[in-house]
Amino acid sequence: MGRKVTLATCSLNQWALDFEGNLERILKSIEIAKAHGAKYRLGPELEIWPIMHHNVRYNCRVLFLNRKILLIRPKMVMANHGNYRELRWFSPWNQLRLRLSVFIPLFVCVHQVTVPFGDCVLSTKDTCIGTEICEELWNPRSPHIQMGLEGVEIFTNSSASHHELRKADQRVNLIKSATTKSGGIYLYANQRGCDGDRVYYDGCAMVVINGDIVAQGAQFSLNDVVCTDMERAGSEKAYLQIRLYSHLREPKPCHRVKVDFSFSSGDDIFLPTHQPITWHFHTPEEEIRYQPTFHFAGFLLPLSGGVDSSSTACIVHSMCTLLCQAVKDGNGQVLEDVRRVVGDDSYHPQHPGELCARIFTTCYMASENSSEDTCSRARELANQIGSTHMNINIDMAVKGILGIFSVVTGRWPQFRANGGSHRENLALQNVQARVRMVLAYLFAQLSLWARGKPGGLLVLGSANVDESLTGYFTKYDCSSADINPIGGISKEDLKSFLLYCVEQFQLPALRSILSAPPTAELEPLTDGQVSQTDEADMGMTYTELSVIGRLRKISKCGPFSMFCKLIHMWKDALSPTEVAQKVKHFFRMYSMNRHKMTTVTPSYHAESYSPDDNRFDLRPFLYNTRWTWQFRCIDQVAIGQQLPFHFILNTCQWREARLSVQMKCTRV
Template sequence: MLKMRKLMILYFVVLHKSFIYISGYGCADHFYESDTLLHCFQVLKSLLESPLTQDIICDVGMPVMHHNVRYNCRVIFLNKKILLIRPKMLLANYGNNREFRWFSPWSRPRHVEEYFLPRMIQDVTGQTTVPFGDGVLSTKDTCLGSEICAELWNPRSPHVDMGLDGIEIFTNSSASYHELRKADHRVNLVKSATTKSGGIYLFANQKGCDGDRLYYDGCAMIAINGDIVARGAQFSLKDVEVVSATLDLEDVRSYRGERCHPHMEYEHKPYQRIKTDFSLSDCDDRCLPTHQPVEWIFHTPEEEISLGPACWLWDYLRRSGQAGFLLPLSGGVDSSSTACIVYSMCVQICRAVKDGNSQVLEDVQRVVSDSSYRPEDPRELCGRLFTTCYMASENSSVDTRNRAKDLAAQIGSNHLNINIDMAVKGMLGIFSMVTGKWPQFRANGGSARENLALQNVQARIRMILAYLFAQLCLWAQGKPGGLLVLGSANVDESLTGYFTKYDCSSADINPIGGVSKMDLKCFLQYCVKRFQLTALISILDAPPTAELEPLTDGKIVQTDEADMGMTYSELSVIGRLRKISKCGPYSMFCKLIHSWKETFSPSQVATKVKHFFRMYSINRHKMTTVTPSYHAENYSPDDNRFDLRPFLYNTQWAWQFRCIDNEVAMME
């Protein structure tokens, strides 16, 4: 019988300065630094010497340099002895992953050679060399092997060959970041890995913000023969979570004996087994347990938006040294979504403190500079951590002002009303004094250039005021610290560049920058029910608007969708085709004439596609300065991280558009 308390996967991540850690995946180019390798071995030394790791087989992730080549490795040790260093063979090099930039894959399957340990490790283990390569560990009662992160996702996953060669336990310490609607992929892969050929699979995933746009959402699990028998939380404020199970190895052997055709010969060279004098099972156990599958209920996308970005914001806040957040709250869907995510963060903090999480309590007391404070009411906590401000101009409506005020009152934020007209007129006065000209809005007879410049000056002044209040708002109240400015531009607006460069979409961080407008609307509907935020109902009913042009009879005439030339629903479809399906103008047109044939003619589809690519190429430069955003969507246009396309284009797309026109001519 296997007791998982004797087998531990360790994946230490930098979450708090008091933690002992081995580097996470977010080190990026720090992997080039010798300091990173040195400090990893120093932490490994501490783990080897710790009494907490005694009589447990530990599987730890860290970078290792071997023959002047850097590998992403698992280091397996037991009782101050390193048993095996297993380098990663299949690297991830897509999406946000750049492993080939820092590591080389181990390209010698089932080959093991000697690795010379650093002196500091030799002093602890008494070993000069240890096995390094694609080997497995053989105990007295079973055999186990490691996969590393993306190897589980690869069509040539090592667990297939390992299972055929008799390895019964697979470990995988992963850095799988959160994306909306992705959690079921991991679960299905782990279940599939043990359904095909039996076995026990231990999957541990990184948790928290690793200092970047990504949030690692946990989901640790243990599976046997296709059943998940233990699982961890997907979103949690806990720094450490332990998942355990007691399983019967005979269940694996029975499963394989019936299903996996033991008469079939293993075609490849057998894995080199590193023998160790240790048992994972207890010889005196007589009661063999029957494992019970657990039901995995997946979060809805709305719940994921409520939980994932909120956990990311909390990690960012507690590690930043700041005292809270400031958000320009316009009364629209986007900024209201950001506000609701902050409120959800406060809900999770209060729940964690109520459940006895001493680390969260310590962190929140440090953030609010009150060692006696104990958060119990999310609204009260929101008032301490969150400042919202409505920045009105002569183009703002009473409706949006009231919507922002009502939402702020329901979530409990410290709300400010700021009028920017004086600052706008001051800026225009400087321009007029130099040039002798005073620009006019289009509604007052001005040109398109004047109209755009007048909109932009309002938007940019809001950004300046947001940072001014973020830095000095608490100072004016006699409180310590500053505030982090939150942005609220969604992923669809980033695609077309439908925002002013360096306006109030420019912020320190943006929790919704990877979320589509359609998902945000569903999220706000969820918040109405989940948090009883009834102020959101009128926000959802109102047409999205920037409110940068003059009102007509006190009413809004400017709407986002009219300005963009397409609906948010259409833009989400186009965004997925552009990034996920890798479509240029012509191939996008060819796909859309089929999916939109009931709604638009080929010429109408052509017009929308060409308009999108003109806007995309004209505004692509804005992605070089866009606020770092929570990564939640796999069609994010995030420059230099997720989307590596250039930012300078020929905006005419002459060849591509001509091909589209030729197709339209033949069709119509």
């Protein structure tokens, strides 16, 4: 291909079952692409419909030209891991290089009866176009590899790839590599927004030529339709083809559907040379800032003055900042949404703090165990972000509940500091936490009513991903909410996010919040000061917990294999015995509290090591918490004993044990 072509790719905010809205956004993106002179417009995955063939449902890409369907290309590799269970809905097309002719469904109004269906490419007068669909790009045998060997020059990918912190570079590197070796143009389209589940699609459309990025769409945007177009030439393709060898091709070539159409015109004498651009990667702190927003009458957040709840508050403040900027830039849809949420058709937001006061209510729920420091930190942050803030004392409610218990049993439980047992101490902490949840929902439903305003508030939670790993929260406490914006984010990333917010939003109150040790403040104070800390309760630091979480989920480690890895990773800081204690403590807590994941508040998925609720993390939620075999194996290695040969051979974890012995440089 040695002539100029104009192509367009887009990111659309498509919602499941929103048929009219989805159609409107598709048509709008087509109009934008045509206005820019594009001869080809690429949209995200499943923007139209699935296809039934022989009573089997396929996820397909449908290619049109002038009211005619040229090709239906079914998806060949399903995403069926982590957050995805695509095999619930679709079957993969596993007949490579096969082209069928199928009848078009009756409800599709086109003047044709059949259409090509299968693993095909489009061949025009001046070029050849191949299609990949989302997961196929990530597969070791991506279709673009063989298509490139067979002369395909334009590769397109319709995707629904969810956002995770630090994931954008994986997409960019995969797409760059797709055309670095064989040449050509790669168009990538992605969904944008939330389709009603826990993942968020971040757009990130792009165009790559011969390994160079030449166009980048917005990764995060409040616009429902984002189009990225380019006008470049693919003249370098012929040069790169020299590297290809015919013997690498499949025995059966890819079927070409011939189309009487040209992407370029005959008078394109002067060919523009593509100009590479540098991809702008968002920092993790920016990605947390730009995470999904939700449309309700407003939000209520129990603000404790700690890192977690302060992070949730800053995310809401950031949302208000983005909304105000979008309105200032003339985004009519955002203005309409804001007016609907605040219930005022004439409202025009001027400042993030002023908008925050209208839609965001924070409350500090104090008890006799709360310190003045946390109360003042919460109040100061609320003042700086502009939320409507309340101070609520829960002691009366707690004593009322304990009074009921005392009347029935004749006993009054005591904190450990006052001579009580561990069971009493834990129960007294939990009743405070659960009272806060009840009050949060009460004020969410009635606080606007008390102010003479319509509507209710959405309760926001603030339990980070690390606490969920060990179950370090009370079931049905104020971590139980309608939405938990930080449920997929680690404590370390939240700290970095707050540092970013100090400078980005001018919120100096966050400095004192960051310097204070994390605490639940559920046990009695000592001389007016906090004596309880989260890390002491958990038996490990948040940094250690993040490492353990990644080994558990991403590396799929059980107790023994995790211990084997950590004695090397932490050898400069901890002895094997200390590592063993931490690993065993984690797995005891994890298995004891795994049942909490069945009721965990829905959260935006941001980390690949997120514990998730039991719909997405398909491990059991009822465990034998003793882990007898694994812990015995850990103890034997930690104290320097050699594992018996028959013991290793007769276990299902032979590989883990063998690795452990090799690490100790011993023979069995």
